[in-house]
Amino acid sequence: MGLVLLVVIWLITFISTYFFVAKTWWLPTGASAAAAGIDHHFATTYLLMGIVFVAAQASLGYFAWKYRDRPAAAPARYVHGNNTLELVWTVLTAILFIGLNLMSSSIWASERFRPAEPGATQVEVTGMQFAWYFRYPGPDGRFGATKPELIDPSAGGESAIGLDTTDPASKDDVVTGTMVVPVNREVELILRAHDVIHSFFIPNMRFKQDAVPGLAIHMHFTPITIGDYEVTCAELCGLGHYKMHGMLKVVSQEEFDKWLAAREAEKQ
C-alpha cells in the first residue's frame, strides 16, 4: 500500500506539473503593456511554487513508502521535533512568500497606484444586466450628464445609459456596444454599473476591475497589439452572466479617428 501511495502521488504530481509546463491550457496571448510583466511574474511564481509542490508531494509519497511498517523495519524514532529546523524552514518560507509578493508590487503600483496619463483615450464603461456599453466624450473632452430616470435599455445606445441630451456636453458623446481604441496609447476607463456588481474583464489585456453601482472607478491599460479581443463579465450578475460579453477592437490611430468621426457624423 505504501508503494501504491508513492506511485499514485508521484503520478498525480507528474501529470499535473506536465500540463503546467506544457502550457496545454494557458493564459491567452498578452496584448497590453502590462501583460509582459504580469506574465513574467506569473512564471516566476509558478516556477518557485512548482518546486515546492513537487518537493512536498514527492517527499510525502516517498516517506509513505520508505518508512512503512514491516517486520524488518527499525523502531520509529522517538523524536519530538527540532527547533533549529523549525526556525530555518519558517524563515525560508517567509522569505519566499513575502519576497514573491514584494517582487510583484511594482507592477501593482504602476497599474493601480497612479492615475491615467493625460492624453489617454477616455472611455466610460457601463455595465448593466446583461450588456456593456461604451461612451466616448467626443471633441469637447467632457462626458455629458446621465440621469437614472432616462435609462431605458430596450432603446439601446444613449438611452441605455440614460444620457441627458439636454446637457450641451452630451451633444458629442458617442455610445456604442463595441469598444474601439487606438493602439499604443493608454486607455482610461471609467467603470460604472446600473444595477448589480459586474466586472469588466479583458483576458488578453490582463485587465479586470469590478464595476460597482454607486461608484465611478478610474482604471487604465495600454493596448499594444492590434486585434479583436473578447470582453467578459467576471462577477456574478444574474441569470445572463454567462452571456454578458462584448468586444474590444484595437486599431491604428488613424482608423480610430475615422471610426469616431463616423460615429459623430451619425449623430447629426
Place this chain on the structure above:
Amino acid sequence: MATREFAAHEAHAHAAPQGFIRKWIFSLDHKVIGLQYYFLALTAVLVGMFLSLLMRIHLIWPNIALPLLGDIKPETYLTLVTMHGTIMVFFVLTTAPQGGFGNYFLPIQIGAADMAFPVLNMLSFWVTALAFVVMLGAFFVTGGAPLHGWTGYPPLSAVPTAGPGEGPGADLWVISIALFCIGALMSALNFITTTLDMRTRGMSMMRMPLTCWSWFITAILGLLAFGVLFSAGILLLLDRNAGTSFYVPLTVFSGQIVAHKGGSPLLWQHLFWFFGHPEVYIAILPAMGLCSQLVSVFSRKPIFGYKAMVYAMLSIGLLGFMVWGHHMFMSGMSPYTAFAFSIMTMAIGVPSAIKTFNWLGTLWGGRIRLPSPMLFAIGFVSLFVSGGISGPFLAQPTLDIPLHDTAFVTGHFHLIMGVASIFGIFAATYYWFPKMFGRMMNERLGRWHFWLTFVGTYCIFMPMHYAGMAGQPRRYSQFTELHYLEKLIPLNTFITFAAFVTISAQLIFVINLFWSMKAGKKASDNPWEATTLEWTTATPPPHDNFGGHAPTVYNGPYEYSVPGAPKDFVMQSDPTTVAAH
C-alpha cells in the same frame, strides 16, 4: 439543607436519561449531540453533492432535459451554484468536524464528563437543524432558491427584482444563515468554556491532543466571526424588507428605478469576508488537528514539533482575521489597502507550510501503518499541499488580476475545502467509528473509497486551474457564448465525467458506514493502539464517558515508541511509564 441540595442536584444531572425523546431527540449528552450534528452534515453533503452533479451535467449538456427535473435554465444553474456552496460550507464543513466530532470527542479527550453547558449544546444543534430546514425551504417558495452565489453580494442579493429566486427565497437564505450564526455562537461558547475549565487533572493545555487545540482555536474563530456575519445578514434583511440602504445605492433594473440611495455594496463584502476568511480556517483547522493526530498514531511516532504546531494554528487563527481583503482585490477597494492585505495573506502561508513540514517530519523515520484513516490523513496532506500552493498565486494582487473570479479560484478552494477538509471528515469517521459504534468499518471498502476519491477529486479540481488560467470565468452556466471558451469544453467534459465517478464512489462510504454499524467486525476498546483518553474508556463510552472515575493524565498525547517502554505506545493516563513530556 442547601448544600446537600447542591450536591444532590449534580448527581442527578449525570444520571443517564430515560425515554426515547430524552435519549435521542433532545439529548443533553454531547456524544448523542455530536452524532446528530454528524448525520445532519451527512444529509447536507448528499444534497450538496447532488446539486453539484446537476451543475456539471448542465455545463456539458446545457440543453438536456433531465428526468423529473426537466430543463435546467441558466437561472436554475445559478440557484444550484448558490445552494451547493451555501449548504456545503455551512452545513457540512462547519458542522461535521466541529459540531460532529468536536462535540463527541473534545470532552472525552480532555477527561471531562460532558460539555460545560449541555442544555446550550442541545439548543445549538436544534437551531442549526432548524437553519437547515429553512435553507431547504428556499427551494419551495415562490421564485425558488436564490441565485446570488454563497457570497450573496448585494445589490444582486438585496433587490428582489434582480433575478429569479431573489424574492422570498433570498429572505429564507438570509434567515437560515442568521439562525446558523446563532447556533454557531452557542456552540463556540461551549467549546471554549469546556476547554478552558474542564480539563481533568494533569491535562495541561500543552498536553492536550492537537485535535483539542484545533477545536478550541476553531471555536475562538467562530466566536469572533459569526457575530459579524450575523450583523451583515441583519443589514441585508433590512435592505430587502425595511427599505434601508446599507448596501444598495440608487439602482436601475431594466429601466426601473429601485429607490435605494447611498448604500455601499462594498460594505457587505467587508463584513462578509471578515467572517468569510476565518470561516475557511474554521473549515480546515479541525482537519489539520486530526491529521496531526493520525500521522502520529499511525507512524508510531510523536508529532514532530508539537509546540510549533500549536503556535502555527494560533498564528493561522490570528492572521486569519487580517487577510479578508484578498477576496476584494478587484472590488474597487483602495489599491494600497489591497497591498497591505496581500502581505498579510502571504504571511499566513508560513504557518501552513510549517504544519506541512511537521507532518512530513512525523512520517520521516516512522513505522507507518496504512489502514483507511491513515490513507485519508496522507491524502489530506497531499490535497492540502495542492490546494495551498495555488494560494500564493491568488494572494498577489498582480496575479489576481487575470485569475480572480475564474475557475482557478474554484479549483483552489475546492481542493482545500471541498476535498482536504472532507478527507479530514472521512479520516475522522474511519478512525473514531470503532469508539462510537463498537465495530470496525470494512477495510476493503475503505480502501476503494479512498483511491477512487483521491484520484477522482484530483481529476475534478486540478484541471480547473488550467481552465482558470485560460480565462474561464466562475459561475457561468454554459460556455457556448464566448469564442475563447470553446476550446475549454473538452477539459470541462473530462471534469464532469470525473465528477460522475467520484460522486458515485461516495456510495461506497455511505454503504460502509451504515452496514458496519450493524454488522462490522467487533472492535476492541483501543484498536489503533493510540494514546489519547478516548481509547481508555469503554466502547461506546458510557454516559459520563469514564464510568464514574475522572482520569488523571501523566503524559503528553503522542508518546509512541518511547525507548524502554513495554509497548510502542504509552497512554496519556498511564502512570507507570511516565515519559519525559
Place this chain on the structure above:
Amino acid sequence: MASYTPTVAMDEPEASTGRPGGSPPARVDGDDDFHSPSFDARLRRARLGLFVGVVGIIMIFVSFASAYVVRQGLPTFDSRTNSLVHDWIPVRLPRLLLINTWVLLLSSITIELARRRASRNAALTQVASIPGVSMHSGERPSWLAMTVVLGLIFLAGQGMAWRELAASGFYISATPSSSFVFLLTGMHGVHLLGGIIALLIAGLASLLRHSASSQLIWLDVTGWYWHFMALLWVSILCLLEFVR
C-alpha cells in the same frame, strides 16, 4: 468576586479541601468534581461561559458600529452632478432616550442588589444551618422583580422613542443615519429582552424546580449580563450622540 460573595467553600464540610479563607482550588480532587462539581466550580464555569458569550455579542455590535462609522464618511455618487456627495444627516436623538438610560442604569443597581442578596443568603444558609430558610424568602423589596419591571419600562420607552422619531420623519428607511438609530437600538432591545426572559427564569426558579445552587448561578450570570447590557446601551448612545 464581589465582596459579598461567599469565600467559604460550598462543599460538604468533610469534602472541603481545608484551604483557609480563600476560594477552593481550581481542580477539586478526583471523583467529586467529575460528577458533582463544586458550587464554586460551577459558578466559575457559568461566569466564564457568560464572558465568552458576551465577546460574541460584542462582535455583533462592533460590526454595526464600524458600518456606522464607514457609512458616515462614505461619499455617494450622484449621477446627476456626476460627482461624489455626502448624504449623512445626523439624527437629533429624542430626550426620551436619556430618560431610558437612567431607567436602565437604575435597573443595573437593582439587579446588583438582587445578586448580592442572593449570594449572601446562600452563604448564610451554609453557615447558619437553619432549617426552612430558603434563598428567596419573599424579602421585600424583591430587587429581581423591580429589575424586570424597569427593564420592561426601558423597552416601552424605546418603543415610544421610535414612534417619536418616526413621527418627526426619521423612520427606519428615511436616511442612513436614522436606519442606524433604529438598528442599534433595536438590536440592543432584542438582547435586553433576552435578559428579561432570563430574569424571569431566575425569578420563577422555584416553580421550574431548579435547585438552589442553579438558581443562584443563573441569577449571578444574568446579573452580569444585565450590566453588560447597560454598558452596551451607554456605548451605543455615545456612538449615536458623539460620532456624527
